[in-house]
Amino acid sequence: MKIPPPKSEAELIQRAENLKDRSLGELALLMNLKMPENFSREKGFIGQLLELVLGASAGSKSEPDFQTLGIELKTLPLKINGQPKESTYVSIVPLLSSSLIAWRESAVYAKLRRVLWIPYLFDKASHPQDWLIKAPILWSPSTEDERVLKNDWQELMSMVQMGELAQIDARLGEYLQIRPKGMNASARRQGLNEEGQAIATSPLGFYLRPEFTNKILMP
């Protein structure tokens, strides 16, 4: 079952709204996919299932999922109280960007300028096939959201570019944080030290804090 990409934002929204109150098992059946035996391993399954169902196209590229529409797709697991259960991965942290990057030219902005959020109820008490999809939210950051995101991004990227990797941890950033993003703790990438020399470091990613995605759910 191959779903073509949506031709317009309106078509994408309509598709997404048709998924409301449906279960993950239904969608997997529709796409002729088997639900994973071990969900704690295939962690990306739900995101990939929704990409397929909605006709997303970017694959593993560093671009928004719906390239021609400029829209990023994000699934968002909710606790039973309706609040986000986890942070949301945005993109890899560029460790070797030699020149200064403008916020609006960044991968983070490219992905966050317009996001289709698909929330779903993550409930450990039931099987993932019974988890329900909630109403989609097509979102763009408000002026104030963008101000904070840009500020976080600039402060964190400044540290990366100044070679202050040792001082970066997940406590920095109001909405946007940096955390490891690799196969495991021994994964290595090339970064810079304070002298501008190449050093080995962990691969890092930008993540949105759950406090922020909760504001998106309850504007």
Next chain:
DNA sequence: GCGTGATCATGG
């Protein structure tokens, strides 16, 4: 091997 899709697992 790297980036995307993310969630897991433990300490405090």
Next chain:
DNA sequence: CCATGATCACGC
């Protein structure tokens, strides 16, 4: 309980 740091599968 929850955030931080660690981890897993897949496509290319």
